[in-house]
Each structure stands twice: as structure tokens, then as C-alpha cells.
Amino acid sequence: MNVMSFDPEICTKCGICIQICPLGVISSSAEGTPYIPDKMGYVCAKCGNCEAFCPTGAISPLFDTEHSVPDDAVLLDIKPEQLGLYMRKRRSIRNYKNKVVDRATIEKMLDIVRFSPSGVNNQPVHWLIFHDPKQVQKLTRITIDWMREVVSLDVDNPMKPVMQGLIAAYDNGKDPICRGAPHVAIAHALADNPMAYTDSIIALSWFELAAPAFGLGACWAGFLKIAATSCKPLIDELGLPEGHTVQYAMMFGYPKHEPHGIPGRNTARITWK
Secondary structure (H helix, E strand, C coil): CCCEEECCCCCCCCCHHHHHCCCCCCEECCCCCEECCHHHCCCCCCCCHHHHHCCCCCEEECCCCCCCCCCHHHCCCCCHHHHHHHHHCCCECCCECCCCCCHHHHHHHHHHHCCCCCHHHCCCCEEEEECCHHHHHHHHHHHHHHHHHHHHCCCCCCCHHHHHHHHHHHHCCCCCCCCCCCEEEEEEEECCCCCHHHHHHHHHHHHHHHHHHHCCEEEECHHHHHHHCCCHHHHHHHCCCCCEEEEEEEEEECECCCCCCCCCCCCCCCCCC
16 A cells, blocks of 8 residues: 655655654665555555655645645744744633624634644544534523523532532623634534544644734633533534534634733743653
């Protein structure tokens, strides 16, 4: 099974691809040209590491994939101070403008997020985007109705006091579930994939971190995620493919307010050995 092509015309036989292959499937021929033995082709994770690190561009995939062509004009050196400031200014946004984000912008964000790392390059994450604000409001309503049912049951549940507060806030005209966000992104994947949750959290972290660059803000929708694992009406409303389950959810939109400072945090707790 051939999965990668190695062009002997431009390959310099430097051996970098052999060294950086995470699964060690690339071998060297007697002439020093790299190749993947047929029996190892099925082991290849198709991560593209060899392709990315090849200094002459001699390696290309023999499977269908969607590349991102870098624009050298925007490949400027990012200083650690610049990146650090951008990341530290990230805030969980819970107040949004009554303004819809166009689909093209969301697609651009997800085009970045699809390059987030995943276990053995499995890429298990699928996306369900609730773009219609009225549909997002419906998600909140269904979640609150489920919480009313949970609170009414004569069963111990540590979340009951929290749910009672959320229900009261909703009855007073607030949205304590999606915070009035116009959109919700739901990462879902096969329920029996042991890496799907971790990979989804990584992908959503990329989504949240990319949001400010597009003038957007986001926040983790924890209560919605909890409801999506137990509330049958909400599960039906999501309509995920068979065998899929919600890994996590995130609200997003245009921030109503802009942060002007960076609050403090505990210092890093490090153990050196």
C-alpha cells in the first residue's frame, strides 16, 4: 500500500524524513533513497510529518487530503512576546452583540482548526454549527426544561442547587446556558473513539484561541454539554450521526465589550526532575 511518494530527482537523501517519522515506517533503500515498505503502508498515520520537514519538497501524499498553501507574505516571525500577549489577552466572552457572524468567517476559522493535532492523526472531530440565533435560543430552552425536570425529581444530584439558580436566571429573562450568543459550535465524534474527547478539546481550544483574530469571542458551553449527554429532547434536536456523541460545545459571536487589561493568575506550578 503506497501512501507517500518520494521523488528521487529532488530527494537529497538527507534522511530527515526517516528520523522524524513518529511511527518509524520510512526505510532507506540501498541507494539511500527513502521509501515506505508495502507492509508498513497500513501503519502510516498519514500525518504528513515527512512531507512538512522535507527541505526540498520531494515528498507528497498519494491519498486524498486538503492542503493549506502558506502565503510567504504573511509568514512573518512572531516574537514570543507578541504571541504571549495575544494568548494572555484571551478572555471567555459571555456578552455578545446582536450581530450574526457570516458563514464564510466561521469556515475560515474551522479551516485553521482542522490542523489541530489529534491522536495518531485520526482527525475524529466533526462540527455541528448552530448558526441561527433562534436555534441557539431553542437549545437554551430545552436545556432549562431538562433542568426543571431534574430538580423536580426526588433523586440526589449535586448539580441541583446550581440548576435552580440557572432556572431562576432564565425565568428572569437571562440566558444562563448560551449567554445570548448568536452561535454555538458543537464538536462531536464517534462515542467509541477513546481519543475523541481529548482531540475535540484541543480543536475547540484552537477555535477559541483563533476567535479574537477574527474579531470574535467564545466561551465553553459546559451546561449545554452536560445536558447533551442526558437530555433526550436535546439529543434529538442535535440530530448527530448514529454512533456519535457530543464531546463539548462552545458559544461564540461578536463581543459586546472589549477587554482592556489582563487579570492575574497563579504562577506556574512546576516540578523539575
